[in-house]
Amino acid sequence: MAPERSWRKTIRTGLLWGTAAIFIALVGLAEVLQKRQIITGVISGGHALLLVVALGAGVYAARQRRDERVGKRLAAGALAGAIAGVMVAALVALSTAVNFRAMIVGATPELFALLSFGRGVAALPWIALIWAGVALLGAALTLLPGRVRSALTSGLGVLLGVGLLQEQVQLLLQSDRVVRFRELIFTFDGLTPAGAVIVAVVTAFLSSVWQWQRPKVSRRVAALPPAPRRALQVVGFLAALALIIVMPLFLGPFFSQALVLVGLYTLMGLGLNLEVGFAGLLDIGFVAFFAIGAYTVGLLTSTGPLGIFHLSWWVAVMIAVVVSLISGVFFGLPILGIRGDYLAIATLGFGEIIRLLVLSDFLRPTLGGSQGVLSIPKPVLFGFEFSGPQQLFFLTLGASAIVAFVAARLRDSRLGRAWMAMREDEDVAQAMGINLVNVKLLAYGIGAVFAGVGGAIFAVMVGSIFPHSFSVLVSINVLALIIVGGLGSLPGVAVGSLFLVGLPELLREFSEFRFLVYGAALMAMMILRPEGLWPAAALRRELHEEVERVPEGELVEAPGGGGS
Amino acid sequence: MPRSQWWRRLSIVDLYLWAFRLAVILVILWGIAGTVRAARYPLSDWLDFIIFGFSQGAIYALIALGYTMVYGILRMINFAHGDIFMVGAYTAFYAARALFQRGIFNRHPFISLTVILLVAAAVSLGTALLVERVAYRPLRRAPRLIPLISAIGASFFIEYAIRGFYGSGFQSYPEFEIFKGKWTLFGVGILRTQAVVIVAAVILMTALYLFVMRTKTGTAMRSVSEDIEVAALMGINVDRIIVITFAIGGAAAGAAGVLYALVFKQVHFFMGFYPGIKAFTAAVLGGIGNIPGALLGGVALGLIESVAPILVLDGLGIVAPYQLKDVTAFIMLVMVLIFRPSGILGERLASKKA
Numbered sequence: 001m002a003p004e005r006s007w008r009k010t011i012r013t014g015l016l017w018g019t020a021a022i023f024i025a026l027v028g029l030a031e032v033l034q035k036r037q038i039i040t041g042v043i044s045g046g047h048a049l050l051l052v053v054a055l056g057a058g059v060y061a062a063r064q065r066r067d068e069r070v071g072k073r074l075a076a077g078a079l080a081g082a083i084a085g086v087m088v089a090a091l092v093a094l095s096t097a098v099n100f101r102a103m104i105v106g107a108t109p110e111l112f113a114l115l116s117f118g119r120g121v122a123a124l125p126w127i128a129l130i131w132a133g134v135a136l137l138g139a140a141l142t143l144l145p146g147r148v149r150s151a152l153t154s155g156l157g158v159l160l161g162v163g164l165l166q167e168q169v170q171l172l173l174q175s176d177r178v179v180r181f182r183e184l185i186f187t188f189d190g191l192t193p194a195g196a197v198i199v200a201v202v203t204a205f206l207s208s209v210w211q212w213q214r215p216k217v218s219r220r221v222a223a224l225p226p227a228p229r230r231a232l233q234v235v236g237f238l239a240a241l242a243l244i245i246v247m248p249l250f251l252g253p254f255f256s257q258a259l260v261l262v263g264l265y266t267l268m269g270l271g272l273n274l275e276v277g278f279a280g281l282l283d284i285g286f287v288a289f290f291a292i293g294a295y296t297v298g299l300l301t302s303t304g305p306l307g308i309f310h311l312s313w314w315v316a317v318m319i320a321v322v323v324s325l326i327s328g329v330f331f332g333l334p335i336l337g338i339r340g341d342y343l344a345i346a347t348l349g350f351g352e353i354i355r356l357l358v359l360s361d362f363l364r365p366t367l368g369g370s371q372g373v374l375s376i377p378k379p380v381l382f383g384f385e386f387s388g389p390q391q392l393f394f395l396t397l398g399a400s401a402i403v404a405f406v407a408a409r410l411r412d413s414r415l416g417r418a419w420m421a422m423r424e425d426e427d428v429a430q431a432m433g434i435n436l437v438n439v440k441l442l443a444y445g446i447g448a449v450f451a452g453v454g455g456a457i458f459a460v461m462v463g464s465i466f467p468h469s470f471s472v473l474v475s476i477n478v479l480a481l482i483i484v485g486g487l488g489s490l491p492g493v494a495v496g497s498l499f500l501v502g503l504p505e506l507l508r509e510f511s512e513f514r515f516l517v518y519g520a521a522l523m524a525m526m527i528l529r530p531e532g533l534w535p536a537a538a539l540r541r542e543l544h545e546e547v548e549r550v551p552e553g554e555l556v557e558a559p560g561g562g563g564s
Numbered sequence: 565m566p567r568s569q570w571w572r573r574l575s576i577v578d579l580y581l582w583a584f585r586l587a588v589i590l591v592i593l594w595g596i597a598g599t600v601r602a603a604r605y606p607l608s609d610w611l612d613f614i615i616f617g618f619s620q621g622a623i624y625a626l627i628a629l630g631y632t633m634v635y636g637i638l639r640m641i642n643f644a645h646g647d648i649f650m651v652g653a654y655t656a657f658y659a660a661r662a663l664f665q666r667g668i669f670n671r672h673p674f675i676s677l678t679v680i681l682l683v684a685a686a687v688s689l690g691t692a693l694l695v696e697r698v699a700y701r702p703l704r705r706a707p708r709l710i711p712l713i714s715a716i717g718a719s720f721f722i723e724y725a726i727r728g729f730y731g732s733g734f735q736s737y738p739e740f741e742i743f744k745g746k747w748t749l750f751g752v753g754i755l756r757t758q759a760v761v762i763v764a765a766v767i768l769m770t771a772l773y774l775f776v777m778r779t780k781t782g783t784a785m786r787s788v789s790e791d792i793e794v795a796a797l798m799g800i801n802v803d804r805i806i807v808i809t810f811a812i813g814g815a816a817a818g819a820a821g822v823l824y825a826l827v828f829k830q831v832h833f834f835m836g837f838y839p840g841i842k843a844f845t846a847a848v849l850g851g852i853g854n855i856p857g858a859l860l861g862g863v864a865l866g867l868i869e870s871v872a873p874i875l876v877l878d879g880l881g882i883v884a885p886y887q888l889k890d891v892t893a894f895i896m897l898v899m900v901l902i903f904r905p906s907g908i909l910g911e912r913l914a915s916k917k918a
Contacts, residue, residue: 027728103658105731282709284716333580334902340708341641345844346901349894352841356894360887437577472837476720483713512732516724522717526710527702 006068010061010076014083017057021050021088025115028106029513034114037190038163044190046114048160050088054131057081058138066142074139081135085128092116093124147211155204162199163191168506171252244397248390256389258505260461262494263396264454265501268478269485269493270400270407271450276479277488278416279443280423282344284475285351288331289324289448291358291470293455296320298373298465299366306366306373313379317456321449328448332441339426351472359467372466376459392461399457400494403450408490410446419443473515477501480518484525485533495533585903595876605874613870619758619827621866622765626820627843628850628858629772630692630813636789636853637809640708643715644695646840647722648814650833652688652821654726657737657831659683664738673740677822681764684822685815691722692814693807719840727833737829761823768819769859772812776855785809789853838890842869845897851907860908869893 024030034046043051061080062073092112094100100107116123117130141149162169166186173182185195221229248256268290275281300309300316311319335346358367367373379395410416418439421429430436459465477500485496500521504514599605627649634642659680663669669676699718703711743756776782788795788805796802824839825831842865850861872892877885900907 023725027725029728104729106728276709280709282712333577334584334898336577338901338905341712342848342901342905344712345641345841345848346898348841349845349897353891353894353898356888356891360891362882362885362888476716479713479716513724513728515720516728519717519719519721519724523699523714523721526706526714526717527699530706530710 006065007076007079009064010079011083013061013064014057014080015087017053017060017080018084018087021053021084022091024049024053025088025091025111026100026104026106027513027516029516030114031106031108031111032510032513033164034110036164036166037187038160039193039196040187040190042193042196045164047117048163050115051134052160054081054084054134055138055141057084057131058135058140059142061135062139062142070143073143074136077139077142078132078136081138082128082132084135085131088115088131089124089127092127147208150211151204151208154207155200158203159191159196159200163196165506166190168255171254172250245394248393253389256393258502260389260392260396260457261505262497262502263393263400264458264461265478265481265497266400266494267396267403267454267457268451268474269482269497270403270490271447271454272478273482273488273490273493274407274410274419274450275443275447277482278411278423279419279440281440281443282340283347283444283447284344284472284479285331285347285349285354286447286451286478287470287472287474288351288354289328289451290455290458290474291354291467292327292448293320293324293452294459294465294470295358295367295373295455296323296452297456297459298376301459302373302376304374304376304464306368313377313456313460314381317453320452320456324448324452324455325445328445329441331448332444336437336440348472348475351475355467355470355472358470370467372464373459374464376463376465378460378463389461392457395460396457399453403453404490404494406446407450411490415439415442476515476518480522484521486531492533499533581902588899591880592876595878595880598880599875599878602878604878610871613874614867615754615758617867617870618863619761619866620870621846621863622762623820623824623827623862624839624843624846624865625859625862626765626768626816626823627839628847628862629769629816629855631844631847632850632852632855632858633776633785633789633809633813635847637785637792637806638700638704640700640711641715641844642695642700642810642813643712643840644699644719644722645692645813645817646836646838646843647719647726648688648692648695648836649817649821649824649839649843650831650836651691651722651726652684652818653825653831653835654730654821654833655687655818656680656684656822656825657735660738660825669738670740673743677740677760677764681819681822685818688818688821689811689814692810692817695722696807696810723833723836730833732833734830734832737825737831739829740826743826757826761827764819764823768816772816773855775812781805781808841897842893845893845900847907848897848905849900849907851909854907854909857907857909864908865893865896868896 030046030049032046033049034044036045037043038045038048057080058077062077065073065076068076092115095107095112116127119126141152144152166189170182170186173179173186185191185198191199221232224232248259251259268286271289272283272286275283275286297313297316297320299306300311300319301313303310331347331350335343338346357363359370361369363369378392418429418434421432421434422436422439426436458469462469481496481500482493483496484500485492485494500518504511627645630645630648631642634640634645660669660676663676663679695718699714700711703714740757743760747754747756747759776785784795784800784805785808787798788800788802792802795805820839824835843862846861846865847858848861849864850857850859869889869892873885873889877888877892882888
């Protein structure tokens with residue numbers, strides 16, 4: 001490539017990342033993270049975010065010029081960073097002349113103090129310099145050999161994560177026995193410098209050991225005869241199960257609450273995954289079935305004025321399953337002939353119809369309108385009351401396990417194959433003798449049942465249900481998590497809900513940006529990695545030795561089938 | 565109307581659908597009869613409903629244009645279109661406030677309105693192009709589901725970016741002094757804002773219609789929507805046409821945002837969601853891919869939405885029927901998709917995969 005063109009490319013990269021930085025700043029993300037310290041007195045969340053952007057600019061600019069000499073790559077990184085830094089500096093300079101605050105809520109003096117690293121307008125050249133320096137580091141990162149690089153990045157990544165989540169991590173270290181360890185690593189609002197070094201070094205060390213040993217370990221496992229290998233797998237599975245079961249006992253109610261939500265979304269995700277991932281029926285009114293499950297259980301068990309039969313939760317949940325199955329089929333019937341995009345809009349319409357009906361004065365006498373259904377009792381099993389999040393966790397876990405098992409069996413069944421055939425091409429599937437009507441209705445029905453069970457648990461978790469809990473945002477949430485996890489992949493659903501439901505639960509003040517990040521994640525996922533997180537990881541593990549030899553097409557083909 | 569073969573063999577489903585249709589028609593007739601018998605609303609009320617329906621429908625029609633043109637060319641639903649409309653309304657809000665604070669707003673109302681329209685249309689146009697560039701262009705050859713999901717992502721991204729920039733509250737719009745009150749036309753009182761909205765929408769849509777039908781670019785657009793490959797072979801720069809389509813759709817949505825803000829006098833980051841879905845309904849109702857169809861569908865939907873709750877639901881004895889205004893629109897959407905996916909004017913869809 002002609003040199004002047006490649007420099008132009010670098011300049012464009014710098015402008016792009018600068019725009020991204022300004023967007024992140026003005027939309028309020030940086031300022032929200034600023035409230036958290038990463039390393040007390042050294043670096044705060046907002047600065048860390050900006051520096052990550054700068055680092056990204058450097059890495060990206062250097063990668064663009066992979067084939068050129070080292071000096072040029074470094075210079076490209078520094079240039080891109082400097083351009084982005086100049087843009088940020090220009091924003092800070094402008095802020096003294098123009099009152100951004102009249103329009104943009106987030107353009108506070110604190111934001112500009114943050115952007116100028118607390119030094120005010122006097123330090124404008126510094127901003128560009130810092131950005132260029134960090135971007136240079138990013139470019140240097142690309143020069144390192146792969147193993148060192150991944151050790152460094154994982155060390156930094158875990159450091160950032162532990163720093164951002166320090167409140168929650170500290171909650172785990174409440175016990176007196178570890179108090180000295182805790183005080184070594186944490187202050188009351190962030191990591192200590194020593195703690196930061198320890199965390200980063202330990203992670204980097206573990207990561208490089210893992211990198212170095214993994215091929216050997218996997219070769220050894222592969223060399224084992226089938227029986228011990230099987231035994232190893234079973235032991236591993238049981239160990240994971242035991243870990244998951246005892247988790248809420250030492251994690252405390254706060255984490256358990258987050259885990260219950262993860263479980264609920266996993267349930268819904270499994271249901272939607274069945275419709276979208278297996279059968280290819282894009283449903284964005286999925287929350288309707290969640291609402292139907294929740295309201296059925298609520299009305300049947302409530303001890304409040306709206307409760308009708310005051311049944312036990314276990315009976316109510318059976319009825320909720322039947323009701324959601326019927327409603328799934330009932331909704332599926334009229335839209336049998338609708339395909340693709342139109343189906344998405346039609347189901348969206350259905351979801352909103354249900355919510356608006358529940359909300360209306362018309363059905364208020366039975367469903368409670370905006371006041372909702374109150375005082376739903378907790379389920380009791382053999383005298384054990386699922387009272388708090390720590391107990392409900394087991395309920396969610398049990399339900400998710402059953403549902404995941406059912407989904408896995410369905411996927412490998414005749415019906416599952418029929419769904420996948422239909423997903424690929426309806427007309428061909430029909431020509432092969434698949435009864436589209438039955439198959440589609442089963443997909444809607446079973447998907448609805450999964451969501452209904454989720455709704456039933458949700459009802460007891462919150463104790464009283466209101467229509468505003470069932471907005472279209474829930475459907476989008478579920479859709480986002482199955483896509484991020486990997487369409488059609490069962491473990492992907494759990495991974496997706498851990499990332500998209502669990503993580504935001506922990507970063508509470510971050511929650512108003514949740515959908516901003518989801519939107520970006522959906523677009524980025526579709527453009528960069530339509531197969532999702534989990535199938536890619538599984539594939540990579542399987543293909544570790546021979547990635548180079550696998551043609552590109554096979555890697556991308558994963559979204560449907562793979563993932564187990 | 566040709567249908568896929570399996571419908572014909574499925575008597576149970578067919579029976580169900582026919583029963584469904586019949587039930588819907590009976591319920592509607594029953595409701596109308598009830599309302600007519602009760603005669604609770606005088607004629608002037610009905611006229612108000614209808615005029616409101618027209619002004620609402622004009623706005624839907626303007627938004628629907630963007631859906632219809634993009635669908636006609638790319639065969640994809642631009643899910644973020646409602647949010648492009650919202651961006652227009654927000655821009656209008658800030659432009660109007662700036663003019664209001666300088667006192668220009670009420671001194672030169674028509675100039676102000678034109679300026680606001682132009683600014684809002686320009687910003688919406690820019691947003692539409694950005695969305696096309698970032699979220700759709702890289703996926704043009706991908707399977708259908710993928711651009712749709714990316715569009716949903718774009719939609720939420722825009723909503724929550726606006727929320728981050730401008731806050732999550734409702735912001736209320738300044739009012740034009742001159743547009744307060746009513747004008748009387750042939751003995752019928754029309755709220756002035758509604759009259760302005762209808763006139764502005766009609767002017768804009770006529771201009772767009774003439775652009776698409778009479779200009780060279782418009783001809784190119786139509787030929788691309790007819791057959792994208794042949795159009796490319798004929799020397800049409802398809803990429804450029806797609807960009808122009810998004811630009812025009814975005815500008816129309818921005819203008820619709822201004823008009824919407826004139827009527828409802830407040831803006832909110834989530835305000836694009838319902839009008840977006842309803843405009844899509846309007847586009848489908850009129851026959852997607854068809855520009856006069858979008859107009860017709862928009863007006864029809866606006867009328868149905870403002871008249872049906874009272875006409876049908878009130879007669880059925882439902883309390884507070886106006887709360888179910890959106891439900892009637894969504895039921896309309898599902899009905900159209902089930903019973904006449906080709907819409908009033910369209911024939912395209914029936915033969916192609918919807």
